[in-house]
Amino acid sequence: MGVAAVGSGGVVTKASIHGPHVSLSAPGQAVASSWPLGGDCVVGADEPATSWATAYVSAAAALVASAHPTETPAQWAYRLEATAVRAQPDTRSNISGWGVVQPYDAIVMVPGTGLRGPKSPFVAASPSASPTATPEAVSVVIGPGPDAAAITTATGIGRGRTRRTRRDRCSRDLRQSPSRGGGSPPRRPHGPRALRARRAGIAQRRQEPTGREPHRHDP
Incomplete structure (x- = not known):
């Protein structure tokens, strides 16, 4: 939706790009808004700007969509355009579109055939043709699947x-x-008990006779 900016006097600013793309107009000067650092402020105090007008319409569209979640985007747009304030109810302008947006009126509007303005998407369309062939029944197979x-x-x-x-x-x-005869040989046991056993074995071997006489050196 194209949006044109309206000044504090209710007139569309000349800075807006006019043409067939304009759908609505919205306040673009002295707009009350919130501020990132906290608190409220008035933006666009010097001159009208479409930046603030576009944000105004975006917020109005969000409120309409939230109030009517089952409707389509075309129906949300119709609510905004049909309830906008304009000089000629049946005429759209390349300068201001369908008029100045009215968020509350767009939310509470009851769609009907008696409303003047843009073409209503709420009008029931012709019913679609019934299918000529009967669809096949869905079968459920219990057993191994195709990737078994x-x-x-x-x-x-x-x-x-x-x-x-x-x-x-x-x-x-x-x-x-x-x-099994492979790998490294078994390690010798260690510890105080194993040490005492090895010492006892050495002492016993020293005390056993060898069968040879000791060698003597004569003077």
């Missing part, structure tokens, strides 16, 4: 990999086991 074979194959591959991984791991552990 692929799922079975993928599951078998996964199980085979699991068994092979376990078998390879067991074979690797057996190859590294000292009892």
Whole structure:
């Protein structure tokens, strides 16, 4: 929707681009608005601007859509255009469109055939032609789906990999086991008890006779 800006005197500003694209007009000067830093303020105090007028119509359209959520965008636009204030109810202008927007009137408007202004989208359209062919009934099949074979194959591959991984791991552990003759030799036990046992064994071997006489040096 094209929007033209209206000054504080109710006249459309010359700065607006006029033409067949203009649908509505809205206040573009001395517009009360909120401010990002908080609080309220008046924007466009110097001269009218379509920036403020467009925001005004956008807010009005949002209120209409919120009040009538089941309607279409064309019906929301009709509410805004049909209830706008204009000099000629049946005529649209390239300068001000269908007139100055009235948000409250657009919300409470009751659509009907007696309203003057733009063409109403609320008028019931001609009923659509009935289908010539009867649609096929929907059938529900309980059983394996079309991808059952692929799922079975993928599951078998996964199980085979699991068994092979376990078998390879067991074979690797057996190859590294000292009892099988592979891998590094077993480590000697350590600790105070093992140390005392080794010392006792050494002392016992020293006390055992060797069967040889000791070597003597004559003076």
